[in-house]
Amino acid sequence: MCGFCRSDSLTTWRVPAFFDYEKLAHAIATREWSYRLLLWISRSLESGLLQPSRAGRHYSGAEAAALWIESNLRFIPAELRPPPDELEEFTAFFSTYLTSSFDVVVEQPDPCGGIRVIGYCDCQVCRRIQNASHLRAKRVYARDKRRAALLMAECLTLMAMAHKIETTDERIENLLSHPSTRQQAAFLAFGHWLVRRLSGDSDGPAVLALWRMIAWDPRGGMRRGFVLGLGHFRSAERALLASLRKE
């Protein structure tokens, strides 16, 4: 049984699918878990118990997150502690969660009065963990939106290939120009990257741009009552498949 989504199997849908729904459910649960852990870290930094990672070179975000979690495991409440057999996936995902979604606003004033504390790691992940209470959602720029459109087109092409549907770039672009299919494609691409993030693979802020397309109200802020679930991905996949066949 999986420790994050607490399910044995979710594969009841037998149609050849774009998504592996079991993995997707797991990725959704890991994302929520990451959110809760980050919230806890931001509230617990003041206790002074949490240890920043010593300066060293963290070769990847996943490695930085893994080392921090390992050395602070005993302080993390049991319900937020990643299960040992999923630690690797969790830390990989958690690092992408930090670096793709947030920027540090103000560096915390350091304890020795204005002089930068030397001796702690300052990589992208460690810096965000150490400043967890000073994070703000990344800004999404036009280039991120363009990149997001490219990711959507890529996923649609993959889907067409998987179902042996012939298509062209123009047709795909045409699909993306309609608001409803565009949003379905955003689900497709967001879901695809959600799963890839379990291996520490993220496309950066473009993924955040996709998230805003599916979860945000066009007037700004989260859509009221929006909770990401498998149903969203299932209906997006079905609708897009039908549209691809119709074209």
Ligand SMILES: [Zn+2]
């Ligand atoms: Zn799971």
Ligand SMILES: [Zn+2]
């Ligand atoms: Zn680091």
